[in-house]
Amino acid sequence: MPMPPPPLTASRVSDVVAEALERRILDGTFPPGTRLPAERALALELGVSRTSLRQAIQTLVARHLLSTRHGGGHYVTDSLEAPFVNPWQEMLEGHPSLQVDMLEFRDMLDSRSAALAAERATPADLDRLDHAFAAMERAYEEDDLSRTIVTDVAFHQEIADCAHNVVIRQLTAGLMRVIHKHVSRNLSHLHQRPARWSLLRGQHRAIWQAIHEHDPAKAAAAARAHITFVQDSMAESARDEEYRLGVLRHKRMGTP
Structure with a gap:
């Protein structure tokens, strides 16, 4: 009998969320200059905690796909172009x-x-x-x-x-x-x-x-x-x- 897959850890959840956001950037759902939806709404849409979402966002910020503006949310950069x-x-x-x-x-x-x-x-x-x-x-x-x-x-x-x-x-x-x-x-x-x-x-x-x-x-x-x-x-x-x-x-x- 095959073993069930291991449960997703918090870090693995954030990786999955980062991949999902990256796909939306690549396919143009979130084009350069776009502000991401509010954290609460986006976390609810993706079915994850806000903590996991924030970790995912920081991953994409580190890769220069997103930028964070103080008090102004997160924006898609033009780093691909x-x-x-x-x-x-x-x-x-x-x-x-x-x-x-x-x-x-x-x-x-x-x-x-x-x-x-x-x-x-x-x-x-x-x-x-x-x-x-x-x-x-x-x-x-x-x-x-x-x-x-x-x-x-x-x-x-x-x-x-x-x-x-x-x-x-x-x-x-x-x-x-x-x-x-x-x-x-x-x-x-x-x-x-x-x-x-x-x-x-x-x-x-x-x-x-x-x-x-x-x-x-x-x-x-x-x-x-x-x-x-x-x-x-x-x-x-x-x-x-x-x-x-x-x-x-x-x-x-x-x-x-």
Whole structure:
């Protein structure tokens, strides 16, 4: 007759709780910057004592996944993203040619993310995706450029969340932070061109619709077409900027 498993000690309970909290951080239930629920409520939800919960929180604080603010609770850090984001942001600023490589990587990531989202999205996932899409549509309708930039990033992150792949989710979050300035610059460029601005809006709708139809191939193709459009737009923006700087140089030199 098999021996029953040994009872969980207080330290083992805290380890189990730490793993449960870590899973929620990884899967985006608690994204960076999120404040954890109050200890009493969270302990009740997890079915453990507040002592075990506090030990688990201290474990994650020691691993830099959580930070504690005096009198203000416990917050999820960006430690999973920062090691990827910080050096790449600096290199992208110093070497603009890296944008092409970043977009090639984003092409792979976004197309696979959209395909998995179409395959795996649950009704709850689709509700969140609909909310993100609706917020972006409102920004387009109101011609609010700054809000469009924010909701565009949020929409793509929601697609990554729908893929139910922790690595894709984290890489997408990090990548969008790395290229945020370039996304803003590109959207500002497109905003001045109504016909292309309308095309961009339609591309987002095509991705959203393909995921709703649970059609992975169609979702991947729509995402890939979107990134190709972005690549072309960024190249056009760079040419326009080069021309503008050339005109300024000629004016300073007094040449016609």
